[in-house]
Amino acid sequence: MNSFISYLLLLALFFAVELLYFRIATYFNIIDKPNNRSSYTYITLRGGGVIFYFGALTWFLLNHFEYTWFIIGLSLISLVSFVDDIKSISAQARLLIHFISMLFLFYQWDLFSLLVAPTSSPDPMYSYPECL
Numbered sequence: 237m238n239s240f241i242s243y244l245l246l247l248a249l250f251f252a253v254e255l256l257y258f259r260i261a262t263y264f265n266i267i268d269k270p271n272n273r274s275s276y277t278y279i280t281l282r283g284g285g286v287i288f289y290f291g292a293l294t295w296f297l298l299n300h301f302e303y304t305w306f307i308i309g310l311s312l313i314s315l316v317s318f319v320d321d322i323k324s325i326s327a328q329a330r331l332l333i334h335f336i337s338m339l340f341l342f343y344q345w346d347l348f349s350l351l352v353a354p355t356s357s358p359d360p361m362y363s364y365p366e367c368l
Contacts, residue, residue, distance in 0.1 A: 246294065266322055282321040289314040309340030315316045 261267070261281045268280045288318060289310065296307045316333040 246291075250287055250291060254284065257284065257286065258313045269278065283318050286314065286318055303344055307342035309337035309344075312337045312340070 258281055266282050266355060268274075268282050270278065270280075292307065292310055296303065312333050316325060316330055317360050320330060
């Protein structure tokens, strides 16, 4: 029950932080004006998704810094996306940052080890046949 209350308090805190961000975004004119290609017709605040990053960062801090490489990659993506909401960034720069961030994620998941075939494995179920 105690963790349920903690989660409710975090939800209320994040909601308040998001409302505060809306005020800041309005003050600094961080908006998106619709044009002929837009699917919406009203002026929209940009960068509100930053609250999801703060949620992930809070989880990271409360869980003894688990998944460090994932959080580093997420931080890079969040930073470049937020800066792009405020001031346009070239597609090449965004793609490079996203690619580097995915490398951090693959490293966290240990997917690089799948690219190199193990020569021997203690568990025969996961070893490759000798004919290969």
